[in-house]
Amino acid sequence: MTIEPPAPGEPRRPHGPRDPGDAWVVAPTGERYWGRFGAAGLLAVDADRGVLLQHRVTWSHFGDTWALPGGARHEGESACDGALREAAEEAGVPDAAIRPRLLSVLDLGYWSYTTLIGDVVHPFEPTISDPESHELAWVPVDDVTRHPLHPGFAASWERLRALLGVRPAVIVDAANVVGSVPEGWWRDRPGAAGRLVGRVAELTKTGVTAASLDLPEDVWFPDWVIVLEGQARAAGDAPGVEVVRAEASGDDTIVDEVRRSVSAGRTVTVVTSDRDLVARVTDAGAAARGSRWLHDLIGPPA
Template sequence: MTVVPPASGEPRRPEGPRNPGDAWVIAESGEKYWGRFGAAGLLAYDAARGILLQHRVSWSHFGGTWGLPGGALHEGESAIAGAIREAQEEAGVPDGAVRARFTSVLDLGIWSYTTVVADVRVPFEPVISDPESVALEWVPVDQVDSRPLHPGFGASWSALRTLLTVRPAVVVDAANVVGSVPDGWWKDRAGAAARLRARLEGLAVPADDLDLGGDEWFPEVSMVVEGQARGIDDDASAVAVIRAEAAGDDAIVAEVERRVTGAETVIAVTSDRKLRERVERAGAGQIRSAGWLLELLAAHG
């Protein structure tokens, strides 16, 4: 692969057609930010090994420092897709190895940078796959700030480190949510439950809704089904389907208790007054109505 030498600290790039996002944004102060459509980086967190850090090559912007694999977004590309793409290009992160937990956005008006914090689901060894890295290492969380960090990452690391301890999980009373919309769900309860599961896939919740830091969270989701809805088809969805063997309310309380025991911050979704009291006693940190969830799903299409 022929590599074109960089100009003025610009990341080195392969010879050939240039992506329109690969350009500097220059502020009135003269400060330069890489990425015409903004930029994003992946903070991959492995509970056993720590954070995947990139030692930046000397000719890059803030060369010689340690930061996150990342770079300029393509036009129309989401921050999560862009961060993972860049991490694959720069560190060989395999497909499906990480799951986004939350995003944190630095928005300067003329330019933005999104840190995508993701949990490693399938352990992997990083591979230097382009010229922008001197080294790639898993660094224990308590040793990250001992490295000479990229200024942007260094400024955000303290807040990001605190949020690494937060793991929100949503437990959904499927019968209550499905039953709140008179769309004929009673004709096919299993089908209605399957449609709700599909909508819950990749659930994104604004941080303000959860009283958390960051900008947007992607919690683990469990939905509890009962009665005829227990006939919902199995699929490869990331949404955990809990089939109540007896009373649905009992299964919901048990799932809340299980999640709380696992040190997760649990958000229970139900409009049933008595059940709301039970899940609160079970340790749910927040209780939201069926209407809250439906509005959230509608806002995200």
């Protein structure tokens, strides 16, 4: 558990065992930032209830303000893991309740704060589980600025709010991607497709850079859809990846998936090097990346 020290002049409150990351970083200009290895917080987004905010206790740094559940990262801990751990410790956010969507990083050189924007996939009620909160509440997006906000959160809120409507999806033409490398796929099409599904599943954990998707910020966790056709339909599934098995034409199924995702408000990228299919998905409102783009992300076949 990470518990931020009290504001200057306030009595120290009891806390659990200290982690090496639980320390101040002092800027060259004298400002103090909590977290020797940086800090991270979770902006949990519930489609019906808004965003989860923490009303900080009076004795904390910038007490009596509203901000995100979060705190100091542990040594070697990823920003995503740190944000989810702190949200669990401070707000009782259950395991698997959040699907990561975006990492937004404020990097000052000597200290960083990472905001994880995550979608609630299993609704929950937050619970105060440490001494750092007066209150935890779901706040409608339009009402956030009606609360007295922590200065750091206030400075980033409008930028973060503008990202709440961005939901990227990547649709993969598996036949084209698998067929673009000579790994013997023609001898075992289900096996080759299954290996592709598994390697893409790893990207759901690490995310992809914003630049690779022509999106703002730092790292995104898009929805991944892989379309299988023919014998490859026998390939298995993998957590975090939606596998669509085409009943007939794989290309037609991909175009249908693009139209479905675009109509749902997704920012869609299709991975294929098939020129005819590129033209069709572009007409349907998607961007396109060649098979090499995905191979560069997932690495060479094992």
